[in-house]
Amino acid sequence: MKKVIILFLILAISISIKAQSTNDSITIELTKLSKNSNLVGFGVAIVNKDGIVYAKGFGYAHKETKKPYTIHTAQPIASISKTLLSVALMKAQEMGKLRLDDNINNYLPFKIYNPNFPNENITIQQLANHTSSILDGDSYDRTYVFENKIPSFYTNFSDKDLKVEVKKWIELFNTNKIMPLGEFIKKQYVKDQTWYNKEQNFSNKHPGNTYKYSNMGANIAAYIIEQTTGENYAEFVKEHILHPLQMNNTGWRGKNYEPKNVSSLYWYGYPMPDADLITYPDGNLISNVIDYGKFLSTMIRGYKGEDNLLTAESYKEMMKDPVSSDFRKGVFWTVDSEKIGHSGNDLGLLSHAYFLRENGIGIIVFVNTSDTENGATEVRDIYRTPLKYAEKQ
Structure with missing residues (x-):
């Protein structure tokens, strides 16, 4: 018996040493990438x-x-926020509040339809897999509302075209005003409203036929959750996801949550003032790699068939393979032959969170910098560093 115990201890120590050696190697490589990059900071x-x-x-x-x-x-994690929207939708369906195959106009207080196909229904499922034919028009950029004015840092640019472009964006962002999510949706997608635009806001493809990524489609889905449950979307997420998983430093700024240890965000190398999004469900969730790691680990268990936040059947539906490689999404999750997850990018940030379908190893990368020289390549190299470990497991 003593020999068995000794052998077990030797094996356990050997595994621990190997794991520590792997972690050290990852840290050394990522430290080198950090020192040689234009990225201010990141977590993995x-x-x-x-x-x-x-x-x-x-x-x-x-x-x-x-x-x-x-x-x-x-830090804000941009469109990775939609993975929580996916879980919230499935939870609302489990509660009997909605069905993914339902017409969105069964629940909205105003009617939304594609004017190119006025007699065709748009379903919640189509919002979730980005085939609804609802597009992000120019008015979507009115969603950014900054606590303070963005400084005119573009005056330091030597590239004249870039200077003009960034100046245009900053001038727009500095005039944006906060408003309720429902009002923002209505202004764009209900005929005769202020920002209604048939050409910009609606595809000329039939609903359900063509994939086109749509942030506003995600916001309509979140608004439907509010309409069907009677709860504010942020509170619904807190009740059914954040609290059960003890994601204690995750939430949306100003919605009964004030972030701790929050990072600055650097756009073109310049620090940005704190921002709110009118369309907060599609992005702007603030989290860290530890909190989101709890969430992604829970999603992996669900994918492997375990009931937890959702039933195993809901996980199966949520992360199902798209009907074709052209569609790319399950229920907001990106699903391909190798991995499941989501990425995000916004003013001053880049983010990735995926797990490998074969072995259930997940990788999270949150970066507080965007639009720097070689930034996209540097973030790709950061993601690939832990991926090399994950693929060997």
Whole structure:
């Protein structure tokens, strides 16, 4: 019996040493990438169905004060926010509040239809897999509302075309005003409203036939959750996702949540003032790699057939293979032959969160910088570093 115990201890120690050696190798490689990049700071985590197996921060949360970016540093994660919207939709369906195959106009207080196909229904499922034919028009950019005016940092640019482009965006963002989500939707997609535009806001393809990524489609889905449950969307997510998973430093700024250890965001290398989004369900969720790691680990267990936040059947429906490779999405989740997850990008941030279908290893990368020289390539290299480990498991 003693020999068995000794052998078990030797095996356990060997596994622990190997894991530590792998983690050290990942840290060394990511540290090198951080030092040689234009990215201010980022966090990386690796998870499996049992939890987080690696987490580390690199660079700075605040470049000006040299405050380190750690595993507890929180930042907006852009469109990865839609993965929580997916779970919220499935939860509302389990509660009997809606069905994904339902016509969206069964629940909206105003009618939305594609004027090119006025007699065709748009379903919640089509919103969720981005085939609804609802498009993001120019008015979508009115969603950004900054706490303070964005400085005119574009005056430092030597590229004249870039200077003109960024000036245009900053001038627009600095005039935006906050409004309720429902009003923002109505202004764009209900005929004769202020920002209604047939050409910009609606596809000339039949609903359900063609994939076209749509942030506003996601916001309509979140608004339907509000209409059917009688709860504010942020509160619904908090009740059914954040609290059960103890994601204690995750939420939307100003909606009964004030982030701790929040990072600055750097757009073209310049710090941005804090921002709210009118369309907060499609993005702007603030989290860190530890909190989101809890969520992604839970999703992996659900994909593997475990009931937890949702039933195993709901997970199966939520992460099902698209009907064709042209569609790309299940219920807001990106689903391909190798991985399931989502990515995001916005002013001053880039983010990735995926797990491998074969072995259930997940990778999270949150970056507080965007639109720097070689930034997209640098973020790709950061993601590929833990991916090399994940693919070997």
